[in-house]
Amino acid sequence: MVQGMFEELLCRGFIMGKILQKNLPITAIVVNSLCFAFAHCANDGINLLAWINLLIFALTMSILRLQTESLWLIGAFHSAWNFAEGVIFGTSVSGIASFDLIFKSVSRKNHPLINGGIFGIEASIVDLICGIALLIIVSYRYYIKSSPANLHKMDQQD
Template identity: 35%
Template sequence: MHPGLHRGRVLVVAPAVSSSSSSPASRWHRLTQGPTARFFWAIPLVGLPFVLANVVSKLWMTAPELLAFRNPFKTVVLLLAYAAFVRWVERRSVDEGALPGAGRELAQGFGWGLGVIGAAVALLALSGGYTVSGWGSAQGALTLLQLHVFVAVLEELLFRGLLFRLLEGIVGTWGALLVSTLLFGLAHGANPGANAITLSALGGLSVCLTLAFVMTRRLWLCVGLHWGWNFAQGGLFGLPVSGTQVAPGALAASTSGPTWLTGGAFGLEASVLTLALTALLCLHFGREALRRGHWRAPSWASARSISVASPSQVS
């Protein structure tokens, strides 16, 4: 028997408490320990700077020459707040945003987004529901390419990098997937043409984006997917994106037919065609995430699985 063990019980020797444990750094470390504590600390430390950036952009960036800088400004503020939160509260490096391999994953995601929307447009065109009337605007397409990359970074950092990831540490992958999907849909509830059906379709997109994050445990694939998804609709095929169309795309086009097929005023992402293709992509990402062992249990289930070895197992 090991000399530090008594029969039937484990002798635990507590470490000596040094005077440094009462230092401000130690107290801060204790206050930020645990997934629940980190989740609530994220609200003031990341959420508040982002809200203030939105207020500043809407109140003081109203001149026409400043409108194009709104999203870049908010993106920079959010990136800095997120990096500071990860460094000082989670006490780690931002591995989910590491640069090695970023270009490849971003391009793959962009390709997936273009592919899903392109396939949905092709199917809609075969049914007679999508008609191209001519060329649109190259300048408009470039504007949307720039606009949607910032939208993708902002939303993926908030919903996947922060909300989903921190919730996952508490309620596990399934629970965080459900909650973040509901909140993603609600965040788009004020968009023109939004209703229960369109928000359900956005929920499907949220699941796909989240599973892309779970599969890689990095942000680049889901950012690229979101970027390509939005740009393909508005910038390439000239369709509304979540009910909005801020600039003409590369093609001047229109849709006709039942709302369930075309997506109506909300856009193609509310079409049953897009929903079916998204479901297939979700299955691919989800299966690959399971294969890689990236699915996580709730914190209470993980705690129950930790047990002390019995004396008979210790030699």
């Protein structure tokens, strides 16, 4: 659980924060997301699908950080994801083997697109579909809340 929060502090806190100080939100989103995804490149079982899924996760967390201005929320989300993936479901977490307390998941070598193989569910099509859906929802909510028309309405209500 500490690892998820540390990664968020480093990527969305430090790296993104430094770039946001220069008022470059799109650059901040892209640069810290690429750093996050590349930081996992040495993990066991990494492949293109896993890397894309990590990038989608990072983009989603970056937009959530902008939307909520909270590192605690994204750190908690990331830590809960890692905890559920490893401790509850007993799968590898980004290629790092974990111990199982509730369920024991065994990867089937014939179905890596479904179960992610040794990298874990983060290298699966299931994660890709869920990640894209979450990115669309978070992006849409951020766009709606930050659109000039909505900002103008909020100013008039005050």
